[in-house]
Amino acid sequence: MIADKMKGMVANSSAIRAMFEEGTRMAEKFGAENVYDFSLGNPNVPAPASVKKAIIELLDEEDPVVLHGYTNSNSGYADVRETVAQSLNRRFGTSFEGKNIIMTVGAAGGLNVILKTLLNPGDEVITFAPYFGEYRSYTNNYDGVLVEVSPDTATFQPKLDEFETKITPKTKAVIVNTPNNPTGVVYSEDTIKRLAAIMEAKQKEFGTDIYLISDEPYRELVYDKVEVPYLTKYYANTIVGYSYSKSLSLPGERIGYLVIPDEVTDSETVLSAANVATRILGFVNAPTLQQKVVAKCIDEETDISFYDRNRETLYGGLKECGFECIKPEGAFYLFVKSPVEDEKEFCAAAKKYHILMVPGSSFACPGYVRLAYCVSHETIVNSLPGFRELAKEYF
Amino acid sequence: MIADKMKGMVANSSAIRAMFEEGTRMAEKFGAENVYDFSLGNPNVPAPASVKKAIIELLDEEDPVVLHGYTNSNSGYADVRETVAQSLNRRFGTSFEGKNIIMTVGAAGGLNVILKTLLNPGDEVITFAPYFGEYRSYTNNYDGVLVEVSPDTATFQPKLDEFETKITPKTKAVIVNTPNNPTGVVYSEDTIKRLAAIMEAKQKEFGTDIYLISDEPYRELVYDKVEVPYLTKYYANTIVGYSYSKSLSLPGERIGYLVIPDEVTDSETVLSAANVATRILGFVNAPTLQQKVVAKCIDEETDISFYDRNRETLYGGLKECGFECIKPEGAFYLFVKSPVEDEKEFCAAAKKYHILMVPGSSFACPGYVRLAYCVSHETIVNSLPGFRELAKEYF
CATH class of the missing domain: 3.90.1150.10 (Aspartate Aminotransferase, domain 1)
Structure with missing residues (x-):
């Protein structure tokens, strides 16, 4: 049935x-x-502890009609979005505004929103093995086709030669996940630069836009002071999906965000469509109390x-x-x-x-x-x- | 793009x-x-006030790893699902168990989960004008076709004669919303009985299953002691979508549930598929703190x-x-x-x-x-x- x-x-x-x-x-x-x-x-x-403190402060200080109410925009509270943007700018030298941020129901919600926004049936989404198996389900939800690049088991960095051959005029997006689930590998800056150069060249060759979707739930979980490059700085058509699941240990609360920078082709249209996708997929808005919690805990270090x-x-x-x-x-x-x-x-x-x-x-x-x-x-x-x-x- | x-x-x-x-x-x-x-x-x-009290108690009493963690099942905490089932049984004389309940990201999330679960491309979903416009988007998300029954502007009860003619072998679901947005009308028990009889007859005629999806965010908002019939008692293939948005004024927190009774055809498969749909659509699980909050406030009267x-x-x-x-x-x-x-x-x-x-x-x-x-x-x-x-x- x-x-x-x-x-x-x-x-x-x-x-x-x-x-x-x-x-x-x-x-x-x-x-x-x-x-x-x-x-x-x-x-x-x-x-x-700052999470509990933030929740109690919010319950004491905020009007419950606002704290638990629909947000005016499906993309989230304007002040929370601005706080997230400014925090990213301080940390990564970017220049986002609140309008570039869409609060999402975790990274899984964010990936669904952006794939719903971008994919026509038959569009191809490339990812690098080994990868989080849900990418296949998310792509399939919108009748996209997931294309795998085989693993480089010596380093678990992406195989860029094979990647280049797999980009076609139907390639709409490339998903990367660094730090990586399941390998724990961080893609090096050199890898990112070469990946970006290949994508730029293919965009020109085919006259298409190919979006780089960076799935970053593990961004804060790095060891030995390794740097994780911020991908919007290397490739214009980059969209970032983030989650507080791991950095604030809130996986069940379903809170994260998408970054859609101005540099993305037709960024205003993509932002409007992602706002609509948030609504019609039934998320409506990211849980409101948790939006305010992450804004209050924005400088919390994991x-x-x-x-x-x-x-x-x-x-x-x-x-x-x-x-x-x-x-x-x-x-x-x-x-x-x-x-x-x-x-x-x-x-x-x-x-x-x-x-x-x-x-x-x-x-x-x-x-x-x-x-x-x-x-x-x-x-x-x-x-x-x-x-x-x-x-x-x-x- | x-x-x-x-x-x-x-x-x-x-x-x-x-x-x-x-x-x-x-x-x-x-x-x-x-x-x-x-x-x-x-x-x-x-x-x-019980909502604030419940949140503070939960923060004081529960292990944060569980309170804010992924639920073991994507359908939600077992104890919360059981509490919801028992509450429905007390109020409506039903006999649900926890397994019949799937906690959802509001009613909008629930409707998306069940339509994703049921619809093949081209399947028809019937609803009665006037209706909440999002039904069209939700149906369209899964390539279903929304079929409208025209409004009876004298009473705003559903036009059952026209309904009967619009059921085809491709009809997979019928969405009703009572108390109704936008009219405020409650469908009478007589209406429900006739609606159920028509659907039973058409199931037999076509040898198909036609699911009645009852979208009930306004169930608790009734005046003059009007009774709102509980639809699972009138028609076996009924699935209920509920939200605490209005009854507990928590619309931004995105918390509700689906009821998939044992009487539904292939209910185990439908339950498993709805559990998977919750995961792959990116909801993963309904926000965990709010799941526990509604369980604590289960006897709260609006x-x-x-x-x-x-x-x-x-x-x-x-x-x-x-x-x-x-x-x-x-x-x-x-x-x-x-x-x-x-x-x-x-x-x-x-x-x-x-x-x-x-x-x-x-x-x-x-x-x-x-x-x-x-x-x-x-x-x-x-x-x-x-x-x-x-x-x-x-x-």
């Missing part, structure tokens, strides 16, 4: 659900403290020491066991090479030691597994004996 | 924006207290005395001037017959008296205008001299 487009989705989702249910079953059987669930990207760091400690312990522990893995510079994922070709076999073997991981196939990169280390440090320490036993099966 | 589908939307939205901007301009020129803006359905009643007083004053005042109008039994709208055929002319004339109204054409019912009386009582009282002057131009 359901839509044909949804049928495959439901089957696939049942597989993920089965995995989740297995985790729950294992926790019941062995005790939650004896199950090492590295499958989910749900931050284990609580929201900073404490990444928690994740950094997890990263060092898990990375070091796995390397010691003999596993191969790129050391992540950002996000909270390790992307580990499976010691056997079929990584699903490896995931199954890990379950014997109560270790749950996601197969790389879910990110269009078989032969690898993803471990989300946004868990308690104790979980990581206690998982290491299991990893050592697991390693003995292969090395 | 934007999608073809969005082009018409942007043009239309500019018209609404122009109206909104005119209101702002008028407020600046004449003072906000001298402009009588009846155009927006943004509740002027503050959220009840104080409708504010709206009732506005209703009596505005309805009485307009009748005295000679305007024709059905007395609304619910919601917070008056649907007034334009004294001239072209109601846009009437709206333009009203602006001379600083009165802003929405033309009925926006609801597929030209010749009428909608007034939203969710404004301060003072605004209504102070607008009446203007209406008297306006009436003199016609009667």
